[in-house]
Amino acid sequence: MKFIKKLKYVMLALGVLTFTTSCEEDPEFFASESTQITLEELPINQIIIDGGNLDNPALTFNWNNGDFNQAVVENYSVVFSDNPDFTDPKEATSAVGVSSVTMTMGALNTATTLIGLPPLEENTVYARVVASIGVQNELAVSSNVINFQVTPSFNYGFNDYYLVGNGTSADWNNNNNNPPLFRNPGNENQFTYTGYFTKGGGGFDDGRFKILEQRGEWQPQWGTAANEGSDDIVEAGDIAGNPTTQDSDPGRFGIPADGYYTFTINFSSQTYTTTPFDASGAADYSNITIQGSAINSDTTLTQSSFDSHLWYINSVNLQSGDLQFVTNTGATWAGSTSFSGVATDGGDPIPVVVQDDYEVWFNDLTGDYIMIPLNL
Structure with missing residues (x-):
């Protein structure tokens, strides 16, 4: 059984908007639930997402236009699920007034992530098209279901940073198992490191360290905003980076005495802090x-x-x-x-x-x- 719904439309005649001052009601039109929407099978059934070319086209969905018994503009939503019952469907892409839509590798990768597919593993995607009209997506009707195999890509999109300097275990060696900073899972621009630092000989240039973005590479490197040589040890301040903020190397962070400290650096606010940490009551594990x-x-x-x-x-x-x-x-x-x-x-x-x-x-x-x- 088809359902009939009364809809009101403002008429456009020959592209000219006409106004009337009569008391007559707007003309009324009746739209009914669309005829069956058929989503075509894909010409390929296995897609490996190319993480290095996410802007490239991945696949195109084609279907027949809906017929709502009126000249209306149809909305089409391509919906994905990880199961044929569509228990938790997610919209993958959408189109208005057309009968096909192309998804890029990146869009397909995002859509498969939304339905919970693990990266780098081949899994089945179930897809269908939902047709509707109006801003509230009225008279929605679903197409048949097709399925295809997708292997999502994975992109480790985080930056990592490493300690270097004579206040650390690595000394001034940029490739000496330099300890990494620990990234805040709630703020990918903030990192901390709590641990032991040494003042060494106790001189002005001792107990110093900088931050590297790659082991084995001196640039990019991060330090204080002061020039090296006039970089007094202070607990907090602004950071600078070569080549990010300047051409010359930045100043050195530092600690005033042997001990445990918490070093925090925020690459968004471009600031740092170094504060003493009391490790006297900490448990000592042997394994x-x-x-x-x-x-x-x-x-x-x-x-x-x-x-x-x-x-x-x-x-x-x-x-x-x-x-x-x-x-x-x-x-x-x-x-x-x-x-x-x-x-x-x-x-x-x-x-x-x-x-x-x-x-x-x-x-x-x-x-x-x-x-x-x-x-x-």
């Missing part, structure tokens, strides 16, 4: 392993010889799944955010969203962790 469904077997982290509260593994293969840090005392530390976050004792397992070889660092003072993919 920490990573365990969970993301790893084939329990794997022991290496304890830093420079800072006993810092643990790492330079390369470990992790699968899609979850993991946690388990201490020799039986404490299980985990967090709810992928790639970086703050673990707590008894927290939810850390999600690993894509398989790769990872560099993993864990700070048992703060629970900070970071997992840096090596190939993505």
Whole structure:
């Protein structure tokens, strides 16, 4: 049975808008539920999304125009689901008044993420078109369902930063297992590092450090806004970067004495702080392993010889799944955010969203962790 709906329209005659002062009602038109919409099968059934060319076209959907028994402009919504029952459908793309729409690789990748498909794995996408009219999408009618295989790409879209300097374990060596800063999962522009720093010989140039964007590369590098040589040690201030903010190298961060400090840097506000941290009551662990469904077997982290509260593994293969840090005392530390976050004792397992070889660092003072993919 078709449903009839009364709709009012303002008429345009020969492109000229006409006005009337009569008391007559606007002309009334009747639209009915559209005839069947047929979504054509795709000419290809397997699509591997090219993460390096996200602006390239990926696929085109074609369907027949709806017929609502009036000359109206139809709305079309292409809807995706990860199951044929469309229990949680998401709009992938839309069109108005046409019978086809093309999606780019990037748009398709985003749409498959919305329905929860894991990256780098082939999965089935179910699609249909929903036709309607009006600003409130009235008289909606769905097409048949088609399906196709998609392998989503993955782009690790974060920046990572590393310590260098004679106040750190790496000294002034830009490729010496330089410890990474820990990214704030709620603010990708803010990083912290809580750990041991040394003042060395105690001179003006000792206890200094800068921030690198790549191990083995001196540029880009970040430091204080002061010129090197006149860069007094201060707890807070503005940052500068070469080549981001200036041509010459920036000044050096620093600490006044041996000890534990929390260094925080914000690349959005271009500011930093360095504050003392009391580690006197911290637990001393002799062993920490990573365990969970993301790893084939329990794997022991290496304890830093420079800072006993810092643990790492330079390369470990992790699968899609979850993991946690388990201490020799039986404490299980985990967090709810992928790639970086703050673990707590008894927290939810850390999600690993894509398989790769990872560099993993864990700070048992703060629970900070970071997992840096090596190939993505």
